[in-house]
Amino acid sequence: MNVSLRNPENAPGPASPFYSQVARVDLGGGALLFVSGQLALDESGEVIAPGDMATQSRAVMRSLDxxxxxxxxxxxxxxxxxxxxxxxxxxxxxxxxxxxxxxxTPPTSATVEVSRLVPPGAVVEVEVVAAVPAAAGADPSGGAAA
Known part of the structure; x- marks a missing residue:
């Protein structure tokens, strides 16, 4: 698998240093992970620090990690x-x-403003795509390895 994050010289550069313009993923035996949007929620599903962007952002990053x-x-x-x-x-x-x-190296990125998130009090939601090599012994059909 080959993953490259880059800003091609013949294209406009990124608007901020927090992302690259292009991600190329060659899946020669690897996998893409699409991680659903994460919110800052506690174990009971309640919003952590309603309205607090900094605290919620850190909680979202910990969930993604x-x-x-x-x-x-x-x-x-x-x-x-x-x-x-x-x-x-x-x-x-x-x-x-x-x-x-x-x-x-920062990944490609899109950030948009939305009128609200579910549940009330949530102020940030983040989803990611990751490219990873296949695990040793993994079954490429998606089933368990024998």
Whole structure:
């Protein structure tokens, strides 16, 4: 599998240092992980720190990290991020948490402002795509290895 994150010289550069323009994933025996949008929720499904962008952003990053690691991946394997914020003027708070999570070459990215998220009090939702090599002994058909 070959994954490259880059900003081609013959295309406009990224609008911020938090992402690359292009992700190329060659799946020669590897896998793509599509991780659903994560919200800052506690164990009972309640919003953590309603309205607090910084606290929620860090909680979302911790959830993404746990899900990626459970599948044998890490933040370094993420090739694309989609972020939904309820207030774009608070992008810096989200960006600071994101910078703690993604410390290498930044992945491709899209961030949009939405009128609201479900449940009430949630101010950020993030979903990612990661490219990872196949696990040793894994069955390429998706079944368990014998």
């Amino acid at each position: 746990a899900l990626l690691r459970a599948e044998g991946a890490s933040p370094a394997d993420v090739v694309s991020i989609r972020t939904f914020l309820t207030d774009m003027s608070r992008l810096g708070e989200y960006g600071a948490a994101r910078a703690e999570f993604f410390t290498g």
